[in-house]
Amino acid sequence: MRTMWKGRFEKETSNLVQQYGESVSYDWRLYAHDIRGSIAHARGLERAGILTADERSQIEKGLAEIREEIEAGTFAFKTSLEDVHMNIESALTEKIGAAGAKLHTARSRNDQVATDTRLYCKDAIVEIIGEIHSLQKSLLGRCTAYPNAVVPGYTHLQRGQPVLFAHHLLAYVEMLSRDTSRLEDAATRLDVCPLGSGALAGSTIPLDRAAVAKDLGFSDISHNSMDAVSDRDYIAEILFALSMLGIHLSRLSEDVILWSSSEFGFVKLSDAHTTGSSLMPQKKNPDVAELTRGKSGRLVGNLTTLLVTIKGLPMTYNRDLQEDKEPLFDSIDTSLLALRVFSEMITAMEIQEEKTLAATSDPMLLATDVADYLVKKGIPFRKAHEIVGTLVGICDRENRELPNLTLPEYQAVDPVFEKDVFSIFSIATALAARTAIGAPSPTNVTAEVARWEAKLTS
Numbered sequence: 001m002r003t004m005w006k007g008r009f010e011k012e013t014s015n016l017v018q019q020y021g022e023s024v025s026y027d028w029r030l031y032a033h034d035i036r037g038s039i040a041h042a043r044g045l046e047r048a049g050i051l052t053a054d055e056r057s058q059i060e061k062g063l064a065e066i067r068e069e070i071e072a073g074t075f076a077f078k079t080s081l082e083d084v085h086m087n088i089e090s091a092l093t094e095k096i097g098a099a100g101a102k103l104h105t106a107r108s109r110n111d112q113v114a115t116d117t118r119l120y121c122k123d124a125i126v127e128i129i130g131e132i133h134s135l136q137k138s139l140l141g142r143c144t145a146y147p148n149a150v151v152p153g154y155t156h157l158q159r160g161q162p163v164l165f166a167h168h169l170l171a172y173v174e175m176l177s178r179d180t181s182r183l184e185d186a187a188t189r190l191d192v193c194p195l196g197s198g199a200l201a202g203s204t205i206p207l208d209r210a211a212v213a214k215d216l217g218f219s220d221i222s223h224n225s226m227d228a229v230s231d232r233d234y235i236a237e238i239l240f241a242l243s244m245l246g247i248h249l250s251r252l253s254e255d256v257i258l259w260s261s262s263e264f265g266f267v268k269l270s271d272a273h274t275t276g277s278s279l280m281p282q283k284k285n286p287d288v289a290e291l292t293r294g295k296s297g298r299l300v301g302n303l304t305t306l307l308v309t310i311k312g313l314p315m316t317y318n319r320d321l322q323e324d325k326e327p328l329f330d331s332i333d334t335s336l337l338a339l340r341v342f343s344e345m346i347t348a349m350e351i352q353e354e355k356t357l358a359a360t361s362d363p364m365l366l367a368t369d370v371a372d373y374l375v376k377k378g379i380p381f382r383k384a385h386e387i388v389g390t391l392v393g394i395c396d397r398e399n400r401e402l403p404n405l406t407l408p409e410y411q412a413v414d415p416v417f418e419k420d421v422f423s424i425f426s427i428a429t430a431l432a433a434r435t436a437i438g439a440p441s442p443t444n445v446t447a448e449v450a451r452w453e454a455k456l457t458s
């Protein structure tokens with residue numbers, strides 16, 4: 001196979017080098033965007049007087065056929081042609097001859113690959129955001145199915161204060177919405193067309209770059225040809241956003257793993273989303289959550305791979321940059337699948353309300369409310385904290401619970417206690433009192449669920 005740069009070379013590229021340098025085994029995925037880019041470029045060349053209308057039309061037709069062949073699985077990608085760009089161009093020239101050989105005028109694979117990748121990223125971001133929304137809806141579905149389920153809120157993995165289960169799930173809806181906004185933000189910044197930057201210094205052919213960019217649906221054009229072909233910060237941004245998404249999913253995974261353990265027993269996962277053990281017949285393992293927690297490591301790894309690849313590269317394009325695609329594709333695939341499977345698992349997840357209620361009924365979860373009671377009676381919070389600490393100490397030593405201490409025992413610690421102290425020990429009262437914005441009173445949580453439902457359906 002003669003390569004595209006055959007002019008000044010006397011020897012064929014070594015087989016090992018072909019094997020080492022080929023990227024078509026993975027960058028074939030850019031085919032649709034490469035074809036879109038080439039069609040827009042051909043129209044640009046026509047406007048610049050390089051192609052006739054007939055040549056441009058032959059190119060469009062030829063590329064459309066190639067797209068169909070690729071989609072039908074009949075197109076033979078050749079590793080000897082290195083990458084998707086040269087495979088498509090070579091097939092086009094084979095199909096239509098001279099007009100195909102004119103397509104690469106005023107273009108380099110450097111601005112071509114940057115254009116294709118940006119177009120690809122724009123589409124991928126839309127797809128990922130759609131899946132994030134689906135997962136958010138699955139979480140909201142659990143909120144509305146179990147509006148009264150309570151659960152201990154934890155700090156340091158020690159029971160802290162009671163919350164509604166829905167409040168806990170809504171925390172993830174919030175995190176996921178920031179993941180969406182990070183991706184949208186990345187999409188805005190990468191929405192710039194590099195085509196026309198050539199290898200690094202543009203072209204002497206007068207191309208109307210703005211028209212080409214408009215044709216491709218970009219909002220802007222790049223303003224420095226060297227920057228346009230050499231930076232991959234837009235990929236790094238996506239890989240960070242996906243790492244953060246992965247870390248959020250990993251934390252949710254950890255919660256699901258704990259909740260589904262016999263020790264917690266807060267949720268039951270569907271058989272469809274768990275696996276058994278080949279040895280221990282009683283086991284039902286939360287593999288989806290474990291895999292998601294594990295795969296978040298890959299997402300962080302992909303970000304690291306790209307950052308290290310870019311670091312220290314001299315201007316402008318260097319072949320190292322070909323290494324940007326596998327981490328990008330892997331993070332996109334991993335995130336999409338994780339979101340889809342997670343959404344399915346959450347939709348089918350049952351909350352064991354008796355178990356969560358039993359765990360939340362530990363009266364110690366309301367110790368802070370007792371301190372707040374004292375504060376309302378004029379005692380400074382630090383002092384109130386100490387008083388309640390003394391009461392907790394008594395309970396601890398005597399193996400008793402706060403609601404079972406007598407009023408005289410309360411008053412022995414501080415005379416300000418009155419018999420209304422006992423009304424504190426109700427989860428319903430404790431939750432209803434948490435009315436500040438962002439706190440888990442049932443009224444607030446219901447409103448938050450409604451707010452998110454409206455937001456996600458609009």
Ligand code: ARG
Pocket residue numbers: 023083109110113317319321322323
């Ligand atoms: N496959 C290459 C990549 O992904 C395309 C650009 C090649 N450019 C070059 N000057 N060799 O980076």
